[in-house]
Amino acid sequence: MSVMVEAKRLGFAYPGGKTVLEDVSLTITAGQSLGIVGESGSGKTTLLRLLLGLIRPSQGEIRFKGERLEPRDGGFMRRYRAQVQVVFQDPYSSLDPRQKISAIVSEPLRSLAIAGDHGQMVTTALASVGLQTDIGNRYPHEFSGGQRQRIAIARAIVARPDLLLADEAVSALDLSTRIRIVELFKSLSQEMTLAFVSHDLGAVAAVCSQIVILEKGRIVEAGATGDILARPSHPYTQRLLASVPRMPR
């Protein structure tokens, strides 16, 4: 398996301020689904912003397919955007209410100047997230939260990215919707590489084969999901796991 993303000894601190990420190294191999788990203040959002190239690390570097991620290199970032897409937490604020679904989903194709039959690509994307393909002329307000998140996922995958980043992408959804979107992510992870950032250990465990646990800006534990859940070695991971309320049997 080839390495898709390699983060080496990443650090991030605000100018003159506190350190939010320290000495974070991780590897995402092609085809893998990696869960990045952390509570508030763990640095997971900062790590995601670094991975998106929205901010530059104070220390260390990120390599994407061997090439150094450089947010100030416009040429690199254009190529990077075509290969890396993101789904955000709140489908009510991530979709432009004034645009039709067809325009929303095809937006990456236009902004990345991707050649081909855009209409057909939108249809394929909508179908693969389990939506009807004739909704192009409708507006976001006509859809429920779960359907909107499917639309956001369709937009993220329409340009067939190599890497899909999900930022708390199921956290705002009701339970019965959440389970369906988790299943969708799981099936998408068969086709593309996925980095799934969440505070929700149950959702991460349901989707990802590998996880890293972040606490206060540092990775405290990393490995195969099953191993970590069965034998958490770091005290923080143990506490996190013990804190998740469980269903009665």
Place this chain on the structure above:
Amino acid sequence: MSLLSVDDLTLKLDGKVLVSNLSLALEAGARLGLIGESGSGKSLTAMAVTGLLPGNIRPSGSIVLGGQQVIGAPESTLNRLRGTRVAVVFQEPLTALDPLMRVGRQVAEPLRRRALRDGNPLSGTQVQAAVLALLHDVALPDPERILGAYPHELSGGQRQRVAIAMALACRPDLLIADEPTTALDVTTQADILALLDRLVRDRGMALLFISHDLPVVARIAQEVVVLRQGEAVERGPVHAVFTHPAHDYTKGLVSAAHAFDSALGGRP
């Protein structure tokens, strides 16, 4: 007679039914979980019980709290009920607390009012001591420091503890907790649930716990009512409903919760 008795409660907004023929009862010291997804009417039901419904929502039916009919009661009666019979802890402690007021003063306010209502007003020193005792009771670290802090200087969990302290200051018979841990981290949630569990038991309060999160409800409640689009579709002891759900909707929720639960594997 039950502490809280809701009979045939219907809530309408411009003719649209938001809650339909809901009945539930809560005895003193009992713990009821109200489960529902967004739009189920669970928070509206809590608002109706406290007489805090928005003016455009029309209630019908009956809500009797501590022997007092809530529906149609004048504001002065409701104010007295809210100060003595029932208190609410909301989901988001940052919006529930006044950002411009030090924590000590915020907790002192309901304390002073309750004392006045009981006919034995407290002196400044007594109020101070009672506030400190409450902050101590909700297990806030270093209560003396927290007393003089503003809400933004506290963590989310600490803020929720302050909100709980304010609710306790009224010495209510019924505590309504509306998604009180949803905005919190999972480790903080575990602490707050343990705290609520202890406080409700120690003080003999009844608890109406509103949540969309089944395992959280299982942790704290004895009985449960499942709401769907304003209708109670199932009710019973938590363990029975969660292990042998009868209604299709409950079955769906329980199976989704089990899917996440089993993804976590065996218990460590």
